[in-house]
Amino acid sequence: MSSSKASRIGEEIWKTRIDKVNAELVTLTYGTIVAQLCQDYDSDYQEVNKQLDKMGYNIGMRLIEDFLAKSGVGRCANFRETADMIAKVGFKIFLNVAPTVTNWTSDNNQFSLIFDDNPLADFVELPDDGRAQDELWFSNILCGVLRGALEMVQMQIEAHFVSDVLRGDDTTEMRVSLVRYIEDEMPPEEE
Amino acid sequence: MAGPRIACIGVIGKTDNPLHISLFPPYTDATIEFSFLLNSCLDIFEIRRKQTSIDQDLGLLHAIDERLAAYGWLTTTGVKLLIIVDLFGQEAMSAGKPAGPAVSGMRDSDLKPAFRALQSAYIQLLQNPFYSPDDHAPTPGATAGAASACQPVSNPKFIADVQRIGESWAPGTAL
Numbered sequence: 063m064s065s066s067k068a069s070r071i072g073e074e075i076w077k078t079r080i081d082k083v084n085a086e087l088v089t090l091t092y093g094t095i096v097a098q099l100c101q102d103y104d105s106d107y108q109e110v111n112k113q114l115d116k117m118g119y120n121i122g123m124r125l126i127e128d129f130l131a132k133s134g135v136g137r138c139a140n141f142r143e144t145a146d147m148i149a150k151v152g153f154k155i156f157l158n159v160a161p162t163v164t165n166w167t168s169d170n171n172q173f174s175l176i177f178d179d180n181p182l183a184d185f186v187e188l189p190d191d192g193r194a195q196d197e198l199w200f201s202n203i204l205c206g207v208l209r210g211a212l213e214m215v216q217m218q219i220e221a222h223f224v225s226d227v228l229r230g231d232d233t234t235e236m237r238v239s240l241v242r243y244i245e246d247e248m249p250p251e252e253e
Numbered sequence: 254m255a256g257p258r259i260a261c262i263g264v265i266g267k268t269d270n271p272l273h274i275s276l277f278p279p280y281t282d283a284t285i286e287f288s289f290l291l292n293s294c295l296d297i298f299e300i301r302r303k304q305t306s307i308d309q310d311l312g313l314l315h316a317i318d319e320r321l322a323a324y325g326w327l328t329t330t331g332v333k334l335l336i337i338v339d340l341f342g343q344e345a346m347s348a349g350k351p352a353g354p355a356v357s358g359m360r361d362s363d364l365k366p367a368f369r370a371l372q373s374a375y376i377q378l379l380q381n382p383f384y385s386p387d388d389h390a391p392t393p394g395a396t397a398g399a400a401s402a403c404q405p406v407s408n409p410k411f412i413a414d415v416q417r418i419g420e421s422w423a424p425g426t427a428l
Binding site for chain 2: 086089090092093094096097100184185186187188189190
């Protein structure tokens, strides 16, 4: 399946099958969660990143079910197709953004998602304490979401941000790498 | 450029705690004078609030002298936006004594865009999850002395926005 076809599917589902919710509600809710985590962990941003990832993982595990039901797409043939599906359908229908898939490694196991627009980070300015700019990945929940969602469809991945406009970088980029395909493990008593 | 310019912008919190004050040339050094002017305007806010409860735009609060005039805007949450306008602007400054009268076609509604822009800057500031309004408000029951010790806003983007509004405003311009 080509990237443009994935875009069309994403657009179509976004228009017809998605309940919309006010953007400020999402942005402010997420912002509050991150700010509260920073406060709770005494600005230990490594720990905040970890917690966000964990929260995302729990969301992803559930969200994939909803994603498959709404999109009705089948199994992806390869990791490249998976990447397009994540960027053009997944992000499109849940956040109405379509990050660019780029920077593939030659073995097709690693790619980058470049976010032109990140609704989670609207209005946000990182705390001016000299550390947040270097340590906090504000949108780290997204990494967890991908990890959780893909694990449910037999893909173990690793995802992390490498740059963020909030930190003053030019782009917001997430690096996703495939670790392995998880083999289906049949329960022993079933034939 | 002739014509009225903004001399000072003040953002004052609900409990009359100053959140931010920006001064513009040629008044950048007159901190004390303008703090005093802003302070005196707060009483007018108090009086006006009782009289009218319809519009946020309070219009002209106080014509201080032939040059300076204070305009106010009161949000429903009690945040006060104040703009002190220099009716002669920069040109009068370089020409020495002003020649004509100060009523150079400035209407109350001319400041509306500036107030609106200021309000959206303030909203933007509030939307930032890492900005905590409580840090900038005196704790309830604190004395007047403690109230003056509460922190002004230090957010660089907000300050830059206020700066931009103050520098670019002129009657009839959009911001």
